[in-house]
Amino acid sequence: MISGDPLWWGVWWPWALLWLVTFGCVLVAGTVLLVEYTGRPRYRHRPVRVGYFLDRAPLGDLPTGPEDTPAEEITDILAALDAADELVHVDLRALELGVGRPGSRALGDRFGRDPRRRRLRDLDGFVVLKGSFRAVAQNADTVTLAAPFGDPPDPAQAPRVQVTCRLADLRTRLPEGVFAAYCLARPLDWKRRDRRLVLAPVALFQ
């Protein structure tokens, strides 16, 4: 190790200084990288608390472990979809979306497409969509829920997303009126006439 010898310092100080500066640069660069890495934008879902609805059919054979509660199962599914790079996180009220990992294919990048904006039906995988839902129709087998794009004064007149859930797959009673919830679904089709995006729902949860 470095001695306290003045002669040693007399001979080696320029190199010791260079060493120190180089090491400092590496250290600072590493710290900057670490800080940026830990502070990078991430769109990862927190654990699910309440699972209202769950239908695994649109997932195909996505492998997940057996879980006790719908909330645990949905958490597991979200993690699996994130890991498979098939999940886009959408905030319907803010009209924003993001992906959980850099360079994700889930955004459905194609030649000529503006990288700064997307329509839900452009996306290739699943979306986990945060919105203000309310039941708009119900029959003996199904309940249809809708959530508006953005935060319009009159949600009934605004463009919206719509999911139709089989009552048989409801795990608990839905809240009354308008309720904030997440919907894991696959976008299907934009119905131009009445301005609604039809989704194939996998789960509805909080």
Add this chain to the structure above:
Amino acid sequence: MPRRENPIDPDAGPVARFALGLRELREQAGHSYRDLAGIANYTHGVLAAAASGRKLPTWPVTRAFVLACAGDEEAWQRRWSAAKAEVDRAADLPPPVAEPPEEETDDPPEPSREVVGSVIDPRQVATPAEFMAALRELRVVTGNPSLRELSVRAGEAGHTLPVSTLHDVLKRDRLPNRDVVTAFVVACGVVEPKAWDAAWERLCDPVERDREEPYLTVLPGAGRWFLRPRLLRKLLPLSLMAVIGVVLLLVSATVVLPFSSVVSITGVVGGQLAALFDDDAVRTALMRHNLRVSVTVSDRPDTVANRDAADFVLVTGEAQANAISADRTAAGRYLYATQPLTTQLVLVAGRSYAVALADGTGERKVITRQRGNPYYDLDMANLLDLLDRAPTWADLGMADDRSPVVVSSPDACQSALGEAYLGLVAFVQAQFQPVADVRAADELASRMRPLVLSQGLQPVTTGAASASGRAPVSVLAENLFFAEQFQHRDDDLVLLYPRPAMPLPVSFLAQSPVGRQLGELVASEPAVRDRAVRLGYRVVSDPAAFTDAITRRGLSVPTLRAGISAVLPTLPNLDRLVTRVGDCG
């Protein structure tokens, strides 16, 4: 020269006649199709097709053709309308049976799907009907692909464009949905469909536009977080400096600098040789190799306690070096011996005494001046003869000096130099033979003793022994003389080189691997060499260094004549001799 266009039969119908008319117009104007393309803003393929006679061109193409050839626009519009009416009337009739082969224009039309994007400018359209007409025109000028073909091409580009949708859309004059437009123009080969998109948006009914699915903003950070400019601005200079630093450290082999340690080397060093390491330049040079040397100084290194524990021994004179080497070898211990430096035994005399020795000794001349320099060769045998007669300096011609002629030398009991001088005297006394055994040493000692005692042994002086201020003639190592001359030149002293010569090689005896490392540096490191030369030593591997140093200081280079060198007896015999002669306590 462009090829001639294929002939057209003027009787073939209205399209043929119209095409012939266009050809005449072009020939009168004297333009090639390439020239026209430059003026009319249509590709030459489109313009050549307009005059091919296969199909009646559209009015915009016709108009551009005519204007580019400086034709009468109104007259041609009438002509075009008439031809159009005739063609429309004939639409019920079956089409002509055979069409002429393709290659007929001066430049074959290129059905390249990429070029045509600029042919029709969607920015000019003002109504949905015009927009649709422009779309249809786009299809025509790109070679009129079938709906199925368009659908396939759209699919290849990642769009969906069913044939049935296309059929419906192209029939009407209403704006289709935006995706259909994009898919259609991409299928037609338009590379940059943005202009069409913008036109569509401009024309689109606000209510219709509201029927589109809203766009969502892609949040930043969805891209590669480590490529973000803010991070790169910080990281790039840092990485650049770090890389340069690492390269410099690698090149200079100082990467492990903070983990390197200074090796302490201990040595036992004889007499004046300690001065070799007592020098800032040498210390610095050795520190560059992470070495630090500490020495124990002794005139008899072979007698130093713990000598075996030292990393090296540096000693003048072969007798001691040989003794230590023999000792180490017998014990099977590490030894690596070199002789990086050398000097020799000389006598120094005051100039007037030297003259007396040269001129006052008659037939048996003691000293002879070397040719071309101020040094003398000293005949040892004649000197001993002279001393045997115990003359005074007055006897040699120095009238006012009645003191006896003596050669003073350091005490042989304490000094390697004195010992070497005794060895030299013994060598000459024994008829140029080293003392062979203890008995011979004793016999020689008893012969030499009166002579040597009469000379008087000087107490040993270490360090910078002074050559001046001592007896008229004294024994010295050559290096000491020059070291002093380098500092204070004294022209009153002359140097006497004994014959036979008495070389005093400096032996470096490495007793450990780090000792050996130092030994190699003593021979090769410039700072150590310079120091040795300043101390008056001759560098064995670089004899010029010594003569250069002498010449640089305006001194003459002594001539070392080839001849017999004295050989010292082995150390036990030499010690015996010294003890007997010198009365060592």
